Amino acid sequence: MKTALRYIAASIALLAALAPVYWLITISLKREVDQFAYPPQWIGFAATLEHYRDAFSNASFGTYFGNSVLLAALSTLAALAAGVPAAYGLSRFEWARSWDLKIGDWILSTRMLPPIVTIVPLFLMLRQAHLLNSLIGLAIVYTGFNLPFVVWMMRGFFDEVPREVEEAAMLDGETRGGALLRIVLPLVKPGLAATAVFCLVVAWNEFLFALILTQTDSAMTLPVGIASRVTQYEIKWGAMSAAGVVAMLPVLVFASAAQKYLVRGLSLGAVKG
Amino acid sequence: MNTRVTSEKPRHSWRRLPQGFWWTLPSIVVLIALSIYPMIYSVRLAFGDLGNFTRLISDRTFGIATVQTIVLTAVALAAEFVLGLALALLVDSLSRAKSIFRAGLLVPMLLPPVVAAVAWRLIYNPQFGVLNGTLRQLGVNTSALTWTNGHNSALLSVIVVDIWEWTPFLFLLLSAGLQAIPPDPIEAARIDGAGPWRLFRDVTLPLLKPTILLALLLRAMDLVRIFDQIFILTQGGPGTATETVSLYIYRTAFRFSNFGYAAAMSFVLLAATMLFSRGLMRVMRAR
Amino acid sequence: MPLELTSITKRFGSREAVSGVSLTAGDGEFIVLLGPSGCGKSTLLRMIAGLEAPDSGSIRLAGRDITQVEARDRDIAMVFQSYALYPHMTIAQNIGYPLRVRKQPAAQIAEEVRKVAARLGLSALLDNRPRQLSGGERQRVALARAIIRRPKAFLMDEPLSNLDARLRVEMRAELKHLQHELRTVTVYVTHDQAEAMTLAHRIAVMRDGKIQQYDTPSCVYHQPANTFVAQFVGSPSMNLVEKSGEILGIRPEDVELSLVDQPGWSPARVYVTEEMGNETIVVLSDGSAQLTARAPAGFRAESDTPVWFRFRPEKLHRFDAASKIRK
Numbered sequence: 001m002k003t004a005l006r007y008i009a010a011s012i013a014l015l016a017a018l019a020p021v022y023w024l025i026t027i028s029l030k031r032e033v034d035q036f037a038y039p040p041q042w043i044g045f046a047a048t049l050e051h052y053r054d055a056f057s058n059a060s061f062g063t064y065f066g067n068s069v070l071l072a073a074l075s076t077l078a079a080l081a082a083g084v085p086a087a088y089g090l091s092r093f094e095w096a097r098s099w100d101l102k103i104g105d106w107i108l109s110t111r112m113l114p115p116i117v118t119i120v121p122l123f124l125m126l127r128q129a130h131l132l133n134s135l136i137g138l139a140i141v142y143t144g145f146n147l148p149f150v151v152w153m154m155r156g157f158f159d160e161v162p163r164e165v166e167e168a169a170m171l172d173g174e175t176r177g178g179a180l181l182r183i184v185l186p187l188v189k190p191g192l193a194a195t196a197v198f199c200l201v202v203a204w205n206e207f208l209f210a211l212i213l214t215q216t217d218s219a220m221t222l223p224v225g226i227a228s229r230v231t232q233y234e235i236k237w238g239a240m241s242a243a244g245v246v247a248m249l250p251v252l253v254f255a256s257a258a259q260k261y262l263v264r265g266l267s268l269g270a271v272k273g
Numbered sequence: 274m275n276t277r278v279t280s281e282k283p284r285h286s287w288r289r290l291p292q293g294f295w296w297t298l299p300s301i302v303v304l305i306a307l308s309i310y311p312m313i314y315s316v317r318l319a320f321g322d323l324g325n326f327t328r329l330i331s332d333r334t335f336g337i338a339t340v341q342t343i344v345l346t347a348v349a350l351a352a353e354f355v356l357g358l359a360l361a362l363l364v365d366s367l368s369r370a371k372s373i374f375r376a377g378l379l380v381p382m383l384l385p386p387v388v389a390a391v392a393w394r395l396i397y398n399p400q401f402g403v404l405n406g407t408l409r410q411l412g413v414n415t416s417a418l419t420w421t422n423g424h425n426s427a428l429l430s431v432i433v434v435d436i437w438e439w440t441p442f443l444f445l446l447l448s449a450g451l452q453a454i455p456p457d458p459i460e461a462a463r464i465d466g467a468g469p470w471r472l473f474r475d476v477t478l479p480l481l482k483p484t485i486l487l488a489l490l491l492r493a494m495d496l497v498r499i500f501d502q503i504f505i506l507t508q509g510g511p512g513t514a515t516e517t518v519s520l521y522i523y524r525t526a527f528r529f530s531n532f533g534y535a536a537a538m539s540f541v542l543l544a545a546t547m548l549f550s551r552g553l554m555r556v557m558r559a560r
Numbered sequence: 561m562p563l564e565l566t567s568i569t570k571r572f573g574s575r576e577a578v579s580g581v582s583l584t585a586g587d588g589e590f591i592v593l594l595g596p597s598g599c600g601k602s603t604l605l606r607m608i609a610g611l612e613a614p615d616s617g618s619i620r621l622a623g624r625d626i627t628q629v630e631a632r633d634r635d636i637a638m639v640f641q642s643y644a645l646y647p648h649m650t651i652a653q654n655i656g657y658p659l660r661v662r663k664q665p666a667a668q669i670a671e672e673v674r675k676v677a678a679r680l681g682l683s684a685l686l687d688n689r690p691r692q693l694s695g696g697e698r699q700r701v702a703l704a705r706a707i708i709r710r711p712k713a714f715l716m717d718e719p720l721s722n723l724d725a726r727l728r729v730e731m732r733a734e735l736k737h738l739q740h741e742l743r744t745v746t747v748y749v750t751h752d753q754a755e756a757m758t759l760a761h762r763i764a765v766m767r768d769g770k771i772q773q774y775d776t777p778s779c780v781y782h783q784p785a786n787t788f789v790a791q792f793v794g795s796p797s798m799n800l801v802e803k804s805g806e807i808l809g810i811r812p813e814d815v816e817l818s819l820v821d822q823p824g825w826s827p828a829r830v831y832v833t834e835e836m837g838n839e840t841i842v843v844l845s846d847g848s849a850q851l852t853a854r855a856p857a858g859f860r861a862e863s864d865t866p867v868w869f870r871f872r873p874e875k876l877h878r879f880d881a882a883s884k885i886r887k
Binding site: 020039085088089094096099114115207227248255256 | 385
Binding site: 167173 | 609610611630631632634636637638640641642644645647648657658661662705
């Protein structure tokens with residue numbers, strides 16, 4: 001009996017978590033006459049893909065989607081390129097007067113800056129550099145945003161590789177770079193992949209910077225594109241929902257791939273779940 | 274580790290920098306360019322005209338935004354913590370289908386915030402939203418239920434969305450914390466005669482405390498800067514009913530192009546965040 | 561001399577981990593660095609390996625000054641306490657790795673791996689990964705990886721301490737025989753005096769970063785240079801008694817016991833007896849101090865039984881009370 005109650009409670013919670021998402025999906029699949037019919041149609045409506053066609057061929061969501069993909073990939077690669085060596089340096093070398101901890105804390109603290117604090121100067125800086133409404137400009141900003149995260153996550157993963165394994169490789173004739181490339185990196189591969197996934201998701205979901213730094217159709221990201229439709233006077237709910245569904249799918253796929261590291265990623269590596 | 278710190282030959286002083294420094298240099302340069310320099314820029318913007326700060330004190334909208342941000346943060350944080358902990362304990366106690374519940378409960382948090390907010394607009398709309406539709410189906414008179422469009426209900430409606438979206442975060446972190454508690458102390462307490470409540474209060478909760486602190490601080494830092502959901506749901510309205518500090522800064526800077534005043538306000542937000550982040554760093558260090 | 565350390569000093573912050581250590585090892589010699597944890601023996605070993613740089617002093621190997629040479633160019637192999645196998649490689653890849661780094665042809669590597677594996681009884685495990693192996697097997701893989709490239713020196717950092725007692729004794733014998741066959745100078749770090757005694761040609765007993773005594777096991781045991789060495793080597797430890805301005809040392813096997821009073825013997829009571837099967841350890845108490853003695857297996861006495869003892873006079877060690885140095 002008690003067990004049954006527990007399952008009922010858990011199921012209600014699950015339903016509450018998923019119902020809004022489910023409703024969004026149904027709207028994206030319903031003909032316009034059914035979208036806001038009374039009583040609400042949860043099941044058994046006539047499904048159509050016309051909104052998806054509408055969103056991605058007529059409206060500019062296709063461009064936005066491409067922009068988002070490019071942006072996520074670019075900024076993730078850049079953050080890894082700068083962040084992985086830094087994490088390795090902090091994890092592996094002797095630093096006088098625990099400078100490694102101080103630098104590590106400083107790097108982490110930059111992550112904690114509220115975006116709205118840096119956005120005004122960043123906007124003005126990018127305007128000066130003629131990088132407004134450009135994917136490059138936004139990619140640079142996202143790189144700075146993800147970099148502290150990469151450093152903290154990867155430092156944790158490097159710390160888990162015993163030093164001795166690397167020392168053995170160096171005695172076996174490897175340079176430090178060779179040991180990093182052929183011994184250490186293969187060992188932290190899962191962690192590296194998880195870190196990359198988190199960067200991709202953050203860049204993919206980000207809204208505030210994208211909203212302010214990209215205003216033109218050609219540079220807009222998917223979240224900004226969706227938002228720009230919501231705030232219009234007349235809203236095409238079907239197309240917008242379809243775009244929303246497409247925007248959330250990659251995230252859910254990626255998140256399930258990195259599920260093992262979800263806790264660690266969301267807590268900046270503080271909980272090794 | 275570095276085999277070459279000392280040498281027979283004197284070297285330039287920069288060669289004596291720790292070897293690890295060179296590995297971190299690119300990151301440090303990027304972060305100086307993208308966080309430190311903007312911060313300094315921001316300071317110049319804000320303090321260039323001290324009138325920005327005097328205006329801050331007499332600005333009623335800023336006062337409202339501050340109060341509402343605090344209310345929103347406090348209410349959402351408390352609700353998310355209680356619900357998250359309850360869910361974590363509940364799911365932890367299940368013997369089957371744990372992973373299905375766990376994965377399903379995490380979905381709201383993973384969605385792009387913009388998409389989550391769009392879904393809730395579809396729910397909240399007073400005329401054709403599914404919420405009022407369902408209530409009407411159940412015989413409730415919904416003419417007064419205006420949710421995000423109502424002056425009195427808008428802030429609460431926004432808070433509900435945040436609770437829906439971020440309770441999973443607390444749930445996830447607290448679940449991980451629960452699983453990390455070693456079984457020995459719990460078994461020992463059981464042998465010592467503790468009942469379920471005592472077990473929770475005397476053993477589980479104290480052992481979970483570091484995780485709780487960490488999760489609350491992380492969440493609080495995100496809550497005080499809340500922007501995306503409100504931007505989509507209400508744009509701060511109706512009137513100033515859901516105005517928050519982030520939103521007001523955004524409007525000041527990018528609608529009214531008053532960058533100096535926006536920068537001044539952002540320092541108030543920064544101060545609040547720093548308070549949380551100091552606590553957070555201490556917790557992270559202790560772990 | 562193949563291996564020659566001259567006044568090696570290493571500081572960590574303000575603490576001197578190794579201070580002014582000089583030490584030489586001859587061709588094919590097996591040297592053991594013995595001491596309690598924190599005595600600097602591992603740091604010394606890591607400096608020979610090139611994993612740490614000494615603050616001063618020099619290291620020569622086979623006539624070449626290697627003090628400033630990178631670890632990978634020293635031609636030294638090391639076996640770590642944790643074995644430090646490469647978890648993502650098979651056993652064959654682990655063993656062959658030093659040759660692969662040196663870009664030897666694959667066929668030749670495979671052949672060498674096969675030979676070394678056969679020698680260490682690893683032939684059946686070559687396709688496994690390290691985590692599928694038992695502790696003893698991993699230990700052998702680490703050894704195989706060390707010997708495959710015939711280095712100029714072997715370094716071993718407590719290689720047996722993660723094995724269970726029986727396996728440790730087995731591997732000890734195997735290691736000693738292997739070193740005898742290869743005739744490569746070996747430096748071995750341990751805190752276990754039994755390991756040091758059985759393996760070493762010469763033992764360097766260390767304490768607080770300094771070498772206390774560097775000599776053959778027999779000399780270290782029979783003529784300990786100071787009270788620290790006297791007590792650290794031998795089990796149970798040597799008894800030390802302070803008497804008229806000097807310290808007298810006597811090993812438990814040199815304490816004679818009797819259940820009846822004999823002329824010139826001193827009285828005491830049995831505090832406790834520990835039967836070891838082949839012998840019995842008797843702890844005596846004369847009211848103020850305790851004394852350990854070794855008695856034959858048949859010796860039986862309840863606690864508090866009165867006994868009489870004497871020191872074999874020719875086995876008595878004398879140390880200066882102030883400096884603790886052997887007189």
